[in-house]
Amino acid sequence: MAAKKFDVVVIGAGPGGYVAAIRLSQLGKTVAIVERENLGGICLNWGCIPTKAMLRSAEVFHLMHRAKEFGLSATGVSYDLPAVVARSRGVAKQLSGGIGHLMKKNKVTVIMGDATIPAKGKVSVKTDKGVEELEAPAIILATGARARTLPGLEADGDLVWTYRHALEPKRMPKKLLVIGSGAIGIEFASFFNTLGADTTVVEVMDRVLPVEDAEISAFAKKSFVKQGMKILEKTTVKKLDKAPDSKGGGNVTAHLESNGKTETMEFDTVISAVGIVGNTEGLGLEALGVKIDRTHVVTDEFCRTGVDGIYAIGDIAGAPWLAHKASHEGVMVAELIAGKHPHPIKPNSIAGCTYCYPQIASVGLTEAKAKEAGHTIKVGRFPFIGNGKAIALGESDGLIKTIFDAKTGELLGAHMIGAEVTELIQGYVIGRQLETTEEDLMHTIFPHPTLSEMMHESVLDAYGIAIHM
């Protein structure tokens, strides 16, 4: 059969690929998108969305236990794990179906199958019905990433889980070990700990959530410990000895090393959250001359791979591994292909959010990174306990920290922990995008009573004029 011709073929229908396809279609291009598993990619099916659905169940559970505080009563509060998971899977399915409608609406040709690139401008897709050949002058790689495995810590789905297993847990862990305290590890630790698992988090670096500002990490650790988690920092899991039973459960002995000392601890479930690796294999990239650094495709600031007509966006193109970064790169590349002149992405304006309890959100430089970069800084802080809305919500634990360049007033970074900060952070992201200075933020009128007032107060505090402190 003759090859089908398109202006662009996108490989991978995650938030990078499907957004690129829609934007290309808006710009008048003919587009095919190839997906081997689910429309929506990891984000909608096994990442951002199903985790948030599960965390919402944990949040409601947590609040039900606090009913008395609010003058309410809730007796016999319990959970049904399969029902929690069913809701999460249902939400993922609904959204994945929605992407199908968006593809149709935008006249994007969807081909379900496994893609390879036999030569520049050609894509071969192995589908259920055979091989389909496609041709396009531009190909966008948006194949995403998967869980990293470390030797000795390999997941088996029974005793040792990756995020995929943890999203469809076979059982409620009683004694859970989470290896890695990045966003993924901490979100699962938060979920299972809230539902009652005796949870231990091991982090090789000197603090949990090591990419966050040190003050936020310390605040988070205190809060997690208060909720009953054990946090072991500067600790490495050297080995896991598994003793499976006949029912898919059993026991795991973890060999931990910290400060040259080793100890063992027993668990019934381990979640390995030690990072991700790009899906670069099996596409034929090496033969095409596409450069790969460790597990990620090397690109320039416009997501060009250096091989004419081949672009890489999202997780396959490296950090930060975030859906909104993938989508924005998708739009940027679509516009570039269509002959427009998009701006490259500013990495320091991409917010990172962790939806544990309490939530964490940040954008820009941490205090340490700002100093390292040579800035003389002004730092503002405002605690949730000073905010009326936070107290009314029963969420008075939290902090908003802002960092300014003392000379120019540029907002260098913002770091938050507490209720709904994942929604608040966008205020500062817009500020950074508009190159806002402290003056603009000070003169902005924040509605009352809102948690956002703390964003104002933190800025005022950086200049010694906070009102409610």
Ligand SMILES: Cc1cc2nc3c(=O)[nH]c(=O)nc-3n(C[C@H](O)[C@H](O)[C@H](O)COP(=O)(O)OP(=O)(O)OC[C@H]3O[C@@H](n4cnc5c(N)ncnc54)[C@H](O)[C@@H]3O)c2cc1C
């Ligand atoms: C548990 C978890 C929670 C997360 N939570 C968040 C969050 O809250 N916020 C956030 O911003 N990010 C979050 N992420 C990260 C986010 O999911 C990713 O950054 C995002 O999905 C990357 O999008 P992408 O389009 O690059 O790739 P993906 O979403 O990984 O999509 C790639 C697609 O390509 C397909 N594919 C791969 N190879 C081929 C091939 N050869 N042929 C055809 N198809 C192929 C795959 O099947 C997949 O569907 C989370 C990730 C995980 C694992």
